[in-house]
Amino acid sequence: MSTLDLIGVSKSYGITEILTSIDISLASGEFLVLLGASGCGKSTILNIIAGLLSPTSGEIRIDGKRINEVHPKNRDIAMVFQSYALYPNLTVERNIGFGLEMRGVGKAERQAAIVKVARILKIDGLLDRKPAQLSGGQRQRVAIGRALVREPKIFLFDEPLSNLDAKLRMEMRAELKRLHRMLGTTVVYVTHDQIEAMTLATRIAVMREGQIEQIGTPEEIYNRPATAFVAEFVGAPPMNMIDATLDADGLQLEGSGQRIGLPGKRGRSRQVILGLRPEDLHIADASDELVIGATVDFAEPTGPDIIVFARHGGNPLVASLPSHLQIDPESQTRFSFSIENMHIFDRATGQRIEP
Amino acid sequence: MVPLLLVMLSVIGWPFIDTVRLSFTDARLVGAGGDFVGAANYQRIFASTAFWRAFFVTTEFAVVSVFVEVVLGVLVALLLYQNFRGRNILRALLILPWALPTVVNALLWRLIYNPEYGALNAMLVQTGLLDDYRSWLGDPNSALVALIIADAWKNFPLVALISLAALHAVPHDIKAAAVVDGANALSRFRYVILPYLVGPLMVALILRTIEAFKVFDIIWVMTRGGPANSTRTLSILVYQEAFSFQRAGSGASLALIVTLAVTMLAVAYAALIRKSAGARF
Numbered sequence: 113m114s115t116l117d118l119i120g121v122s123k124s125y126g127i128t129e130i131l132t133s134i135d136i137s138l139a140s141g142e143f144l145v146l147l148g149a150s151g152c153g154k155s156t157i158l159n160i161i162a163g164l165l166s167p168t169s170g171e172i173r174i175d176g177k178r179i180n181e182v183h184p185k186n187r188d189i190a191m192v193f194q195s196y197a198l199y200p201n202l203t204v205e206r207n208i209g210f211g212l213e214m215r216g217v218g219k220a221e222r223q224a225a226i227v228k229v230a231r232i233l234k235i236d237g238l239l240d241r242k243p244a245q246l247s248g249g250q251r252q253r254v255a256i257g258r259a260l261v262r263e264p265k266i267f268l269f270d271e272p273l274s275n276l277d278a279k280l281r282m283e284m285r286a287e288l289k290r291l292h293r294m295l296g297t298t299v300v301y302v303t304h305d306q307i308e309a310m311t312l313a314t315r316i317a318v319m320r321e322g323q324i325e326q327i328g329t330p331e332e333i334y335n336r337p338a339t340a341f342v343a344e345f346v347g348a349p350p351m352n353m354i355d356a357t358l359d360a361d362g363l364q365l366e367g368s369g370q371r372i373g374l375p376g377k378r379g380r381s382r383q384v385i386l387g388l389r390p391e392d393l394h395i396a397d398a399s400d401e402l403v404i405g406a407t408v409d410f411a412e413p414t415g416p417d418i419i420v421f422a423r424h425g426g427n428p429l430v431a432s433l434p435s436h437l438q439i440d441p442e443s444q445t446r447f448s449f450s451i452e453n454m455h456i457f458d459r460a461t462g463q464r465i466e467p
Numbered sequence: 468m469v470p471l472l473l474v475m476l477s478v479i480g481w482p483f484i485d486t487v488r489l490s491f492t493d494a495r496l497v498g499a500g501g502d503f504v505g506a507a508n509y510q511r512i513f514a515s516t517a518f519w520r521a522f523f524v525t526t527e528f529a530v531v532s533v534f535v536e537v538v539l540g541v542l543v544a545l546l547l548y549q550n551f552r553g554r555n556i557l558r559a560l561l562i563l564p565w566a567l568p569t570v571v572n573a574l575l576w577r578l579i580y581n582p583e584y585g586a587l588n589a590m591l592v593q594t595g596l597l598d599d600y601r602s603w604l605g606d607p608n609s610a611l612v613a614l615i616i617a618d619a620w621k622n623f624p625l626v627a628l629i630s631l632a633a634l635h636a637v638p639h640d641i642k643a644a645a646v647v648d649g650a651n652a653l654s655r656f657r658y659v660i661l662p663y664l665v666g667p668l669m670v671a672l673i674l675r676t677i678e679a680f681k682v683f684d685i686i687w688v689m690t691r692g693g694p695a696n697s698t699r700t701l702s703i704l705v706y707q708e709a710f711s712f713q714r715a716g717s718g719a720s721l722a723l724i725v726t727l728a729v730t731m732l733a734v735a736y737a738a739l740i741r742k743s744a745g746a747r748f
Binding site: 159162163164184185186189190191193194195196197198199200201202210211214215258 | 638640641643644645646647648649650651654658659662
């Protein structure tokens with residue numbers, strides 16, 4: 113159980129800046145997910161925490177102690193890699209125990225720790241196999257076992273589930289959540305999969321081009337995205353983004369010219385983006401005040417929901433509706449939404465605005 | 468397929484069959500003769516001290532030079548795998564000795580070993596390690612070692628290049644995992660790097676051993692098998708028997724014995740590779 117702090121951490125290669133002044137402060141037992149598209153610098157942060165890369169500037173602290181100059185093996189950190197990174201010539205048993213072996217832990221003690229971890233991960237029947245004889249899911253368990261057995265201060269996961277098929281990924285996700293509950297160790301987890309981020313994290317840091325766009329609980333990230341980028345990146349299908357002008361009385365949508373009245377008064381008018389999540393759109397009835405009209409292109413039933421693809425003033429509009437509704441192509445449909453589900457972002461800066 | 472087979476049979480099959488036939492005769496290179504003598508050639512060869520001496524010289528040459536090449540090759544590969552300024556230039560330079568024709572390399576080393584103006588003598592005398600110039604290739608005690616050094620210098624780049632390619636095949640994540648797991652440099656080499664190196668090294672080892680066992684040109688240019696036959700390998704012996712002494716019959720028998728030995732080596736190595744490939748991953 114340890115705290116982790118990154119203070120003003122930057123990394124650049126020559127003039128190419130990979131990370132720009134990253135500040136993260138994790139309480140003991142937190143599960144932080146670094147979420148972002150590939151190339152956004154999230155794995156670089158992980159490698160810097162592990163000590164495999166050194167930051168160009170800034171400080172890394174574990175339990176308040178600066179560890180910039182500490183060798184990776186002395187940081188008491190365990191890392192799980194996307195490729196599993198198992199030693200192909202060693203058995204599962206030795207793979208799991210390798211870290212202990214290298215640290216000079218006695219054979220009997222090592223053996224006990226390996227067996228204990230193997231039981232937790234349900235791989236105790238595979239201990240004498242080589243990695244090549246294992247399935248993807250089993251290899252992933254061994255890789256996690258190798259991290260668990262050392263009882264480290266901090267776990268680092270680098271896209272650990274992205275090589276698994278959808279069903280296994282869901283299983284392992286649940287397993288990871290269970291393990292984190294059981295062990296309570298601080299975790300930093302890198303992924304580009306927002307479902308993983310939403311389900312596993314106690315906090316998510318959404319990253320873009322070497323910077324943290326927003327850091328917050330999954331609910332904050334989802335319900336109150338700080339920027340248009342976060343709003344669009346998190347959520348599937350993605351949030352509808354409609355260009356609009358915000359003035360004293362409300363919003364005027366571009367394309368259709370439709371007006372949406374808002375309570376209260378504002379100053380000068382500004383260019384904004386109106387964000388509406390597909391699941392926050394409903395079929396409007398006569399009494400609804402906040403309404404947006406659209407022409408349906410087609411609808412995709414997904415089982416529990418029906419995803420409606422429509423056009424509003426030339427802009428695409430996607431709505432996620434209950435599957436019992438009958439939606440016909442080319443029909444004119446009016447979607448309603450509530451004021452608390454509206455997200456408004458400044459078009460120039462992308463920052464969230466409270467209307 | 469059929470035309471190809473015919474060509475193959477005529478350029479490889481027929482000479483081979485004719486060599487086998489010759490090896491059971493007392494044929495001479497020119498003139499009459501060529502009567503069937505049964506296994507007499509073979510009996511004489513296996514009873515001769517010259518054959519066994521050449522066999523041991525060949526084995527010593529092959530084992531020592533290949534050992535030096537592998538050790539030197541792996542060490543140089545590990546060095547050139549590190550990230551430093553000028554690495555690419557050094558990597559390019561590495562190929563140079565290997566790219567030299569064997570005869571050029573042999574002449575080069577003959578100059579270096581020259582008893583009157585050789586660079587080796589000059590260096591050793593000027594640094595005070597040696598009192599007087601020596602004839603490295605003229606002394607039966609040093610000639611073979613001198614040859615091995617010249618051969619190893621030419622051929623270690625092949626091993627180094629193969630090792631370097633193998634090193635680049637080691638996944639980055641596994642190396643990183645070993646660092647995080649707390650393995651020191653030696654353990655990382657032993658548990659992470661070496662398993663990836665063994666397979667390619669085996670191939671290099673086979674190639675080099677077979678080549679070294681058949682060695683002829685470098686020795687022919689540098690010592691012609693001398694002094695006092697101290698560097699006479701089997702191939703030199705075959706040449707002398709067949710061409711210097713013009714005994715085509717026993718020359719053919721000797722050549723077949725060398726061929727058989729090399730084939731046995733290749734088969735043994737191939738079995739070893741299969742075994743180690745199965746055991747490693």
